Amino acid sequence: MEKQRDAASILIADDEKNICFAMQFLLEGQGYDVTCVEDGAQAIDALQSSQPQLLLLDLTMPKLNGYEVCQAARADPRLGAMRILIVSAQCKDVAVEKAMAMGADGYLKKPFSSADVISAVGTLLNGSPSEGQH
Amino acid sequence: MLERLSLRVRFLLFFGLIAAAIPAVIAVSLYLAALRMEDDPTPQLVLFGGVASFALVGIVGWVAQQFDTHVAQPIVAVARDLQTRMHANPGNDLQQDEARYLGILGPTIREASDAMRTLRENVDAKVEAATQSLDRQRLRLETVLRDLNEGVIVCNLDHQVLLYNRQALKSLYFSGDLGLGRSIFTVVNRPPFLNTLERLTNRFTSGRYKSHPDYLHAPFVFSTPDGRHVLQGKMSLVVDEDKDEAQSYVLTFSDATKSMSTLAERDGILGTVVEDFRRPLAALRMGAELLSDTKPVAEDVRAKLEDIIVEESKILSDRLEEVTRRYQAIATSAWPMSDINSANLLSVLARRYREHPVLRCDVSGEAQWLHCDSNTIIELMDRLVRHVLEETGAQVFSVEAAVGKTRRYLDIIWSGDPIRDSTLCGWLEEEIEHGAGRMTGNEILRHHGCDAWCEQMPDGRVRLRLPMPDPVAEHSAQTSGAPPVRLEFYDFDLLQRGAPTGDLAQRRLRDLTYVVFDTETTGLEPSNGDEMISIAGVRIVNGRVLTGESFDRLINPGRSIPKSSTLVHHISEDMVADQPPVEEILPRFRDYVGDAVLVAHNAAFDLRFIELKQDRTGVRLDNPVLDTVLLSAIVHDHTDQHTLDAVAERFSIEIPEETRHTALGDSLATAYVFLKMVDLLEANGISTLGEALAASEKLVQIRRAQSRY
Numbered sequence: 001m002e003k004q005r006d007a008a009s010i011l012i013a014d015d016e017k018n019i020c021f022a023m024q025f026l027l028e029g030q031g032y033d034v035t036c037v038e039d040g041a042q043a044i045d046a047l048q049s050s051q052p053q054l055l056l057l058d059l060t061m062p063k064l065n066g067y068e069v070c071q072a073a074r075a076d077p078r079l080g081a082m083r084i085l086i087v088s089a090q091c092k093d094v095a096v097e098k099a100m101a102m103g104a105d106g107y108l109k110k111p112f113s114s115a116d117v118i119s120a121v122g123t124l125l126n127g128s129p130s131e132g133q134h
Numbered sequence: 135m136l137e138r139l140s141l142r143v144r145f146l147l148f149f150g151l152i153a154a155a156i157p158a159v160i161a162v163s164l165y166l167a168a169l170r171m172e173d174d175p176t177p178q179l180v181l182f183g184g185v186a187s188f189a190l191v192g193i194v195g196w197v198a199q200q201f202d203t204h205v206a207q208p209i210v211a212v213a214r215d216l217q218t219r220m221h222a223n224p225g226n227d228l229q230q231d232e233a234r235y236l237g238i239l240g241p242t243i244r245e246a247s248d249a250m251r252t253l254r255e256n257v258d259a260k261v262e263a264a265t266q267s268l269d270r271q272r273l274r275l276e277t278v279l280r281d282l283n284e285g286v287i288v289c290n291l292d293h294q295v296l297l298y299n300r301q302a303l304k305s306l307y308f309s310g311d312l313g314l315g316r317s318i319f320t321v322v323n324r325p326p327f328l329n330t331l332e333r334l335t336n337r338f339t340s341g342r343y344k345s346h347p348d349y350l351h352a353p354f355v356f357s358t359p360d361g362r363h364v365l366q367g368k369m370s371l372v373v374d375e376d377k378d379e380a381q382s383y384v385l386t387f388s389d390a391t392k393s394m395s396t397l398a399e400r401d402g403i404l405g406t407v408v409e410d411f412r413r414p415l416a417a418l419r420m421g422a423e424l425l426s427d428t429k430p431v432a433e434d435v436r437a438k439l440e441d442i443i444v445e446e447s448k449i450l451s452d453r454l455e456e457v458t459r460r461y462q463a464i465a466t467s468a469w470p471m472s473d474i475n476s477a478n479l480l481s482v483l484a485r486r487y488r489e490h491p492v493l494r495c496d497v498s499g500e501a502q503w504l505h506c507d508s509n510t511i512i513e514l515m516d517r518l519v520r521h522v523l524e525e526t527g528a529q530v531f532s533v534e535a536a537v538g539k540t541r542r543y544l545d546i547i548w549s550g551d552p553i554r555d556s557t558l559c560g561w562l563e564e565e566i567e568h569g570a571g572r573m574t575g576n577e578i579l580r581h582h583g584c585d586a587w588c589e590q591m592p593d594g595r596v597r598l599r600l601p602m603p604d605p606v607a608e609h610s611a612q613t614s615g616a617p618p619v620r621l622e623f624y625d626f627d628l629l630q631r632g633a634p635t636g637d638l639a640q641r642r643l644r645d646l647t648y649v650v651f652d653t654e655t656t657g658l659e660p661s662n663g664d665e666m667i668s669i670a671g672v673r674i675v676n677g678r679v680l681t682g683e684s685f686d687r688l689i690n691p692g693r694s695i696p697k698s699s700t701l702v703h704h705i706s707e708d709m710v711a712d713q714p715p716v717e718e719i720l721p722r723f724r725d726y727v728g729d730a731v732l733v734a735h736n737a738a739f740d741l742r743f744i745e746l747k748q749d750r751t752g753v754r755l756d757n758p759v760l761d762t763v764l765l766s767a768i769v770h771d772h773t774d775q776h777t778l779d780a781v782a783e784r785f786s787i788e789i790p791e792e793t794r795h796t797a798l799g800d801s802l803a804t805a806y807v808f809l810k811m812v813d814l815l816e817a818n819g820i821s822t823l824g825e826a827l828a829a830s831e832k833l834v835q836i837r838r839a840q841s842r843y
Contacts, residue, residue: 071555127798
């Protein structure tokens with residue numbers, strides 16, 4: 001599918017390369033502009049240079065964990081409009097609560113289906129799952 | 135025959151005899167005089183004799199009445215006072231006024247009684263001193279027993295409970311009333327006990343125990359009668375080797391219901407992971423390998439293989455979700471934790487900074503119940519507060535417990551910069567000394583199944599938040615339901631007492647088990663719609679009031695409570711609005727009473743309320759009943775003051791003002807009064823239940839007869 005000119009930009013920060021690849025493939029197929037990074041420090045760098053509309057963030061990453069990235073992003077006024085979706089294998093309720101307390105907008109527990117990702121991304125970017133699907 | 139009559143009746147008979155003899159003597163004397171007179175003197179002599187007889191009988195009557203008032207009655211009163219002083223209340227004052235016509239009898243009795251009192255006080259002081267050291271040792275033993283984490287119950291061979299500790303009560307309270315002197319089988323299932331006891335007894339009688347590795351102990355598993363709670367423990371036979379006989383058995387146990395079901399669930403989860411994941415994984419692996427194979431496959435086969443991969447991945451995901459859900463439900467830490475009130479925990483933390491040069495910390499918010507290991511949590515919070523001070527320079531902190539939508543938290547609050555998560559993670563990696571070893575902050579959090587984070591509060595301040603597990607037990611802010619400070623948990627005298635044998639009526643009053651009870655009501659007329667609003671009882675076993683085994687319930691009367699009655703018992707409509715109705719409470723009271731003898735002050739009144747509810751509640755109390763009003767009239771027949779206050783005052787029993795006219799307070803006062811009465815009843819020759827019931831019945835008949843006139 002061709003990217004639209006006003007395609008929403010998404011940054012994926014996850015150290016699992018296979019998931020990164022699959023999600024990039026999936027979301028680009030949906031018409032989004034997707035960039036991937038593999039650890040927290042790279043994510044912070046990427047956020048310095050660009051302001052994506054959505055950050056797909058793993059919690060357990062080398063260098064800086066996802067909570068830290070989330071906290072830093074929320075402290076940066078330029079990223080005020082950016083939505084943050086946590087994609088993590090941490091499945092305890094308390095992990096979800098902590099992520100939300102630190103500024104995340106949504107939480108997807110691994111494993112998830114492609115439809116789950118498309119729906120969650122669509123909801124965060126457009127307010128409803130259906131509008132997000134191109 | 136004459137000895138059975140009371141002193142006053144005997145005096146009356148004596149004077150009656152004199153009064154009867156006077157006319158007879160005068161008549162005989164005048165008759166003899168008339169024989170010696172010549173003229174017929176009959177009219178004059180009859181007149182003279184009649185007048186003299188009438189006057190003399192009158193004088194005798196007056197003397198008899200004076201004698202009764204000033205001699206007979208005072209003798210009876212002094213005797214009663216003396217009896218009360220000797221048997222029940224050494225402080226009871228002898229009535230000096232009453233004895234003023236008895237000459238030196240009054241002072242002599244007083245002297246004798248004072249001498250006896252001094253002697254008794256001396257003996258008491260010596261006994262007191264001798265038993266004090268014993269008491270101290272007993273107290274230590276009680277403390278150890280009370281605080282043991284395991285339940286302990288000691289029973290005699292008739293399975294009557296001789297001792298239990300707090301933990302036993304906690305583990306078994308839901309299955310029935312665990313109480314001294316009661317059968318253990320009211321709270322546990324019978325067969326495992328009998329089988330294990332038989333095994334141990336056989337081991338003992340055959341002498342095998344001497345070489346047996348477990349000696350006279352045997353592990354066993356038992357359950358509550360309804361089978362809902364499983365307990366595991368150890369039974370130990372207590373033997374008297376001199377007499378070569380078993381005497382009792384000791385049971386130590388813990389509630390295994392949760393650990394056993396958790397173990398079973400863990401097994402189930404492991405089974406699911408080991409076996410149920412293999413099938414979808416096998417299909418997934420084969421499908422993926424076939425697709426990646428270099429050999430070309432037909433388009434329809436490729437499509438089918440892709441379907442297999444999608445389908446099996448979904449199955450695998452679903453199973454993982456299911457296993458995760460099941461695991462989270464039982465995931466608990468083996469680290470010992472208990473319910474604790476946050477006010478206690480946080481004030482300990484705040485006190486640490488009183489001497490700190492810059493750091494100020496106060497406890498804010500409402501107190502909450504939490505389930506945690508207070509020791510490690512205090513050390514962790516202390517470490518975090520000090521780190522925040524170093525990191526941010528904040529010097530003023532508040533610590534508080536908060537209740538969120540789904541869980542409870544401990545918060546450290548300050549004004550200033552938030553802490554970066556990586557900084558916090560670093561602090562949590564540090565080892566903390568907690569008195570029982572060292573562990574990292576992360577380990578402490580893991581034991582509590584929680585995490586920690588720093589977040590901005592809506593008011594601009596910052597909080598470091600530690601989620602905490604919910605309390606295990608239900609805690610109420612009210613303290614009225616709290617157990618008494620001192621509980622009676624044991625009575626080894628029950629060991630000496632055989633199983634109840636023979637007719638109940640023949641048994642001695644001091645050997646019986648009683649439930650002394652009282653009710654509070656909306657008014658005094660049960661047949662006109664007045665209802666019970668409170669019922670309470672206390673047990674007396676072996677002459678001891680077991681305050682720790684009391685029954686105390688409020689009842690919703692299903693009608694309004696007149697303000698005049700609320701003024702007496704202080705129970706308002708609000709207090710009973712959420713309480714169960716009488717249909718629910720009375721069956722529980724019947725279970726509590728069991729086969730005990732009932733005792734109440736003016737029992738007929740309370741029983742009438744229960745009796746009128748018989749159709750609705752199905753509760754019929756057929757137990758023997760003793761009424762302390764009647765018993766008081768028997769032992770204190772010199773007065774007609776038999777209210778609970780008057781009787782308690784005679785026995786020097788203080789009823790605290792705040793508990794007077796509460797069902798439990800009055801039950802307790804009546805119980806102590808009753809125990810004093812048992813001594814006096816024995817002094818009056820009434821020592822069995824049958825005799826006490828007969829004496830009460832006789833008094834009722836006399837009063838009935840009196841009320842007819």
